[in-house]
Amino acid sequence: KAGVTQTPRYLIKTRGQQVTLSCSPISGHRSVSWYQQTPGQGLQFLFEYFSETQRNKGNFPGRFSGRQFSNSRSEMNVSTLELGDSALYLCASSLGGTHGAEKLFFGSGTQLSVL
Amino acid sequence: TQLLEQSPQFLSIQEGENLTVYCNSSSVFSSLQWYRQEPGEGPVLLVTVVTGGEVKKLKRLTFQFGDARKDSSLHITAAQPGDTGLYLCAGAGAYQFYFGTGTSLTVIP
Numbered sequence: 648k649a650g651v652t653q654t655p656r657y658l659i660k661t662r663g664q665q666v667t668l669s670c671s672p673i674s675g676h677r678s679v680s681w682y683q684q685t686p687g688q689g690l691q692f693l694f695e696y697f698s699e700t701q702r703n704k705g706n707f708p709g710r711f712s713g714r715q716f717s718n719s720r721s722e723m724n725v726s727t728l729e730l731g732d733s734a735l736y737l738c739a740s741s742l743g744g745t746h747g748a749e750k751l752f753f754g755s756g757t758q759l760s761v762l
Numbered sequence: 763t764q765l766l767e768q769s770p771q772f773l774s775i776q777e778g779e780n781l782t783v784y785c786n787s788s789s790v791f792s793s794l795q796w797y798r799q800e801p802g803e804g805p806v807l808l809v810t811v812v813t814g815g816e817v818k819k820l821k822r823l824t825f826q827f828g829d830a831r832k833d834s835s836l837h838i839t840a841a842q843p844g845d846t847g848l849y850l851c852a853g854a855g856a857y858q859f860y861f862g863t864g865t866s867l868t869v870i871p
Contacts, residue, residue, distance in 0.1 A: 682861070690805075692861075697857075752807070
């Protein structure tokens with residue numbers, strides 16, 4: 648079956664602009680998580696959605712927001728972009744159980760560059 | 763913040779050598795996972811360990827979960843160029859995973 652699809656693959660924006668990233672999870676997966684990856688900070692958790700509800704949120708400013716639709720597809724939005732927002736944004740889908748053995752399947756990511 | 767420290771941060775070895783990557787934390791995790799990430803791609807799950815003291819083998823890779831469920835190790839036997847990549851450990855939290863700082867492995871043919 649198809650994997651996790653993230654679009655766009657690459658994005659170049661300027662400071663102050665906003666951006667919307669999209670993630671289509673594996674069919675049947677109801678949980679979508681978003682992570683920011685940078686060389687200095689590694690993978691940092693942004694938020695997790697399950698059945699259109701945000702269940703957890705990481706320590707990011709309110710400029711970072713997300714949502715999930717009824718078909719489990721998810722979007723994240725970053726407003727008023729800053730240079731430090733340049734990163735690889737990864738989406739991961741999973742079945743959505745609460746057990747610690749949940750398996751994450753990652754997309755290839757969206758590489759965002761803020762100039 | 764549940765911090766997972768990995769060591770070493772960088773590792774460059776010759777094909778055929780053995781290596782061990784460590785993942786340590788002061789926090790207890792219900793489970794711990796290991797991922798490998800190649801350039802331009804997302805991380806791919808290698809294994810999940812759940813029980814303290816558990817050892818899992820995946821071909822030439824051996825994963826161990828510490829007895830206290832605070833640390834883990836990944837041992838690769840007879841490394842191959844195809845093992846090159848970024849290795850990440852991740853501890854399970856409430857609806858999120860806490861990722862380690864990563865170990866970048868290069869296997870030279």
